[in-house]
Amino acid sequence: MTKRLKFLVAVFSSATVNALILLYL
Incomplete structure (x- = not known):
């Protein structure tokens, strides 16, 4: 979840x- 959120922010x-x-x- 955190990795996906970080990807979306990037x-x-x-x-x-x-x-x-x-x-x-």
């Missing part, structure tokens, strides 16, 4: 970073 944070990069390009 995916969400990477998606947020990708969105910010796309906004600034």
Whole structure:
């Protein structure tokens, strides 16, 4: 459960970073 939650957080944070990069390009 904890490992899955950590995975979801990593995916969400990477998606947020990708969105910010796309906004600034």
